[in-house]
Amino acid sequence: xxxxxxxxxxxxxxxxxxxxxxxxxxxxxxxxxxxxxxxxxxxxxxxxxxxxxxxxxxxxxxxxxxxxxxxxxxxxxxxxxxxxxxxxxxxxxxxxxxxxxxxxxxxxxxxxxxxxxxxxxxxxxxxxxxxxxxxxxxxxxxxxxxxxxxxxxxxxxxxxxxxxxxxxxxxxxxxxxxxxxxxxxxxxxxxxxxxxxxxx
Amino acid sequence: xxxxxxxxxxxxxxxxxxxxxxxxxxxxxxxxxxxxxxxxxxxxxxxxxxxxxxxxxxxxxxxxxxxxxxxxxxxxxxxxxxxxxxxxxxxxxxxxxxxxxxxxxxxxxxxxxxxxxxxxxxxxxxxxxxxxxxxxxxxxxxxxxxxxxxxxxxxxxxxxxxxxxxxxxxxxxxxxxxxxxxxxxxxxxxxxxxxxxxxx
Numbered sequence: 001x002x003x004x005x006x007x008x009x010x011x012x013x014x015x016x017x018x019x020x021x022x023x024x025x026x027x028x029x030x031x032x033x034x035x036x037x038x039x040x041x042x043x044x045x046x047x048x049x050x051x052x053x054x055x056x057x058x059x060x061x062x063x064x065x066x067x068x069x070x071x072x073x074x075x076x077x078x079x080x081x082x083x084x085x086x087x088x089x090x091x092x093x094x095x096x097x098x099x100x101x102x103x104x105x106x107x108x109x110x111x112x113x114x115x116x117x118x119x120x121x122x123x124x125x126x127x128x129x130x131x132x133x134x135x136x137x138x139x140x141x142x143x144x145x146x147x148x149x150x151x152x153x154x155x156x157x158x159x160x161x162x163x164x165x166x167x168x169x170x171x172x173x174x175x176x177x178x179x180x181x182x183x184x185x186x187x188x189x190x191x192x193x194x195x196x197x198x199x200x
Numbered sequence: 201x202x203x204x205x206x207x208x209x210x211x212x213x214x215x216x217x218x219x220x221x222x223x224x225x226x227x228x229x230x231x232x233x234x235x236x237x238x239x240x241x242x243x244x245x246x247x248x249x250x251x252x253x254x255x256x257x258x259x260x261x262x263x264x265x266x267x268x269x270x271x272x273x274x275x276x277x278x279x280x281x282x283x284x285x286x287x288x289x290x291x292x293x294x295x296x297x298x299x300x301x302x303x304x305x306x307x308x309x310x311x312x313x314x315x316x317x318x319x320x321x322x323x324x325x326x327x328x329x330x331x332x333x334x335x336x337x338x339x340x341x342x343x344x345x346x347x348x349x350x351x352x353x354x355x356x357x358x359x360x361x362x363x364x365x366x367x368x369x370x371x372x373x374x375x376x377x378x379x380x381x382x383x384x385x386x387x388x389x390x391x392x393x394x395x396x397x398x399x400x
């Protein structure tokens with residue numbers, strides 16, 4: 001059986017959100033599944049010297065326009081969350097906790113978080129909002145809040161982030177197809193073609 | 201008559217080279233022309249704090265792979281030039297000198313320079329190589345070398361670069377379609393769609 005595509009993203013990444021709306025369908029068109037992998041993009045930025053796009057001179061205004069234009073292009077809702085950027089530790093830890101129990105639920109949770117952040121424009125940067133996002137899809141808020149504080153889940157996220165950086169992941173989204181790295185929402189057409197042709 | 205698309209690029213930019221191979225055909229499909237606009241990307245980097253991609257930690261190795269992969273995808277020759285990066289003052293000044301006399305020749309010159317740089321892997325960073333690239337398509341090397349040193353042409357390139365930065369151009373390629381900004385070779389499909397739909 002083919003290995004899943006690996007979809008690395010940060011919950012505070014607009015292009016990660018846009019990719020999250022399409023990646024499963026692209027993979028399914030080619031009989032493939034996707035492993036979702038939230039990680040802490042800020043840790044990668046320390047390695048590359050980059051900073052969040054929206055606040056950079058020149059690049060920030062362009063990308064804010066491009067986020068909205070790219071979303072509009074395929075009819076996705078898009079709002080910049082406030083505050084922004086935010087540190088997505090809480091929902092990322094919650095994701096891995098859920099994944100250990102019910103991978104399908106973990107993906108539903110990630111979808112709910114992204115919808116809240118960039119569909120509705122509400123940051124999910126603390127345990128209370130991370131629990132709220134889960135409660136909306138039937139996850140017990142007390143259990144989720146406890147999981148966010150659990151050293152086991154903290155360590156899991158740290159490991160996944162370290163592993164991502166060790167593999168060269170420096171942005172969001174960052175997708176591996178059978179080991180081939182693709183960075184950026186705008187690489188989705190190439191990923192489709194890579195899957196169809198088996199590379200080139 | 202519709203205004204030309206404006207195609208800003210730096211002669212040392214791999215993605216600018218890839219865009220140069222496609223942009224005229226994309227525009228022509230929609231009855232449009234393209235004004236080619238070399239500028240000094242390094243000056244924009246001073247404003248944004250960016251540095252040339254290939255030498256950045258993590259991002260460099262990825263992009264070197266992506267340059268070649270993106271070229272291979274549509275059958276374009278690609279070699280990284282040595283030395284790299286280089287400062288493309290000489291061919292950029294020569295371009296504007298030529299454009300003032302014969303715009304079609306200026307575009308042929310730009311194509312010859314890009315082919316030499318990323319098709320053959322030979323930097324065009326000094327007046328001698330800039331003249332060589334011109335001589336190959338019938339431009340008098342002595343006249344081109346003199347033009348590169350002419351304060352009028354130096355000033356013209358400076359003005360075009362200042363104007364680009366004032367308009368928000370921070371990368372290469374950077375393309376305006378009726379004022380709408382698109383950054384990156386990977387935005388060409390969006391540009392095609394923008395032209396076809398008249399925006400969205």
